[in-house]
Amino acid sequence: QKEVEQNSGPLSVPEGAIASLNCTYSDRGSQSFFWYRQYSGKSPELIMSIYSNGDKEDGRFTAQLNKASQYVSLLIRDSQPSDSATYLCAVNWRGSQGNLIFGKGTKLSVKP
Amino acid sequence: DAGITQSPRYKITETGRQVTLMCHQTWSHSYMFWYRQDLGHGLRLIYYSAAADITDKGEVPDGYVVSRSKTENFPLTLESATRSQTSVYFCASSESRGDYGYTFGSGTRLTVV
Numbered sequence: 001q002k003e004v005e006q007n008s009g010p011l012s013v014p015e016g017a018i019a020s021l022n023c024t025y026s027d028r029g030s031q032s033f034f035w036y037r038q039y040s041g042k043s044p045e046l047i048m049s050i051y052s053n054g055d056k057e058d059g060r061f062t063a064q065l066n067k068a069s070q071y072v073s074l075l076i077r078d079s080q081p082s083d084s085a086t087y088l089c090a091v092n093w094r095g096s097q098g099n100l101i102f103g104k105g106t107k108l109s110v111k112p
Numbered sequence: 113d114a115g116i117t118q119s120p121r122y123k124i125t126e127t128g129r130q131v132t133l134m135c136h137q138t139w140s141h142s143y144m145f146w147y148r149q150d151l152g153h154g155l156r157l158i159y160y161s162a163a164a165d166i167t168d169k170g171e172v173p174d175g176y177v178v179s180r181s182k183t184e185n186f187p188l189t190l191e192s193a194t195r196s197q198t199s200v201y202f203c204a205s206s207e208s209r210g211d212y213g214y215t216f217g218s219g220t221r222l223t224v225v
Binding site: 031032034043044045049088090092093098099100101102104105 | 153155202211214215217
C-alpha cells in the first residue's frame with residue numbers, strides 16, 4: 001500500500017516563528033523527496049528537493065530526510081504571512097515505476 | 113510563451129458530453145502527467161507519458177483517454193463526462209519520471225453539471 005502521510009492541519013504559527021511540517025512514507029525504496037507549496041487556487045510549486053539523509057538548506061527553508069525512519073520534514077524559519085499555503089510532500093514511488101506520489105498536504109497559516 | 117500551459121482555465125460541461133483538456137509544454141520534457149486534485153484526496157495520477165506515442169495508466173484512469181502524438185502536447189479527454197469528474201486538473205512535465213520533481217501547469221477547473 002503506497003502511502004505518503006501528512007497532518008492536514010491547519011498549522012498556525014505566529015510571524016517570525018519556525019514552522020515545522022512533517023511527512024512519512026511507506027516505500028523503503030523511495031530515493032527522491034520533494035516539497036511543494038500550493039497557494040489557494042494556484043498550482044503546486046516545487047520549493048525543495050532532497051535525496052540523501054540529513055539536512056538541506058535553501059534560504060529560510062530546510063528539508064530534513066531520515067530514510068531509516070521513513071520521514072521527511074520541512075522547516076520554515078522566520079515565517080512570513082506570505083508563507084501561508086498548503087505544503088505538499090511528494091515521494092517517488094518504485095512500485096509505480098518511479099512516479100511521484102503526493103501527500104494530501106498540510107495547510108499552514110502564519111499570523112501577523 | 114515558455115513553460116507549461118493548460119487550457120481552458122475553467123470549463124463547465126454537461127453530463128455525458130465529451131470534453132478535452134489541453135496541455136502544452138515548451139521544454140521538450142520527455143515525461144508528462146495528468147493529475148486531478150479533489151478535497152480529501154489530494155493529487156491523484158490519471159495518466160502519464162514517457163515519450164510521444166507512449167502512455168500508461170495511473171491511479172485513477174477510468175473514464176479518461178490520453179494521446180501524445182507530439183512531445184509538447186498531452187491532451188486529456190473525458191469521453192462521457194460524469195459529475196464525479198468535477199475536479200481541478202493539473203498537467204505536469206519533467207525530464208524524468210520522478211528524480212527531479214515535476215513542473216505543473218496552472219490547472220483547469222472542470223465542473224460537470
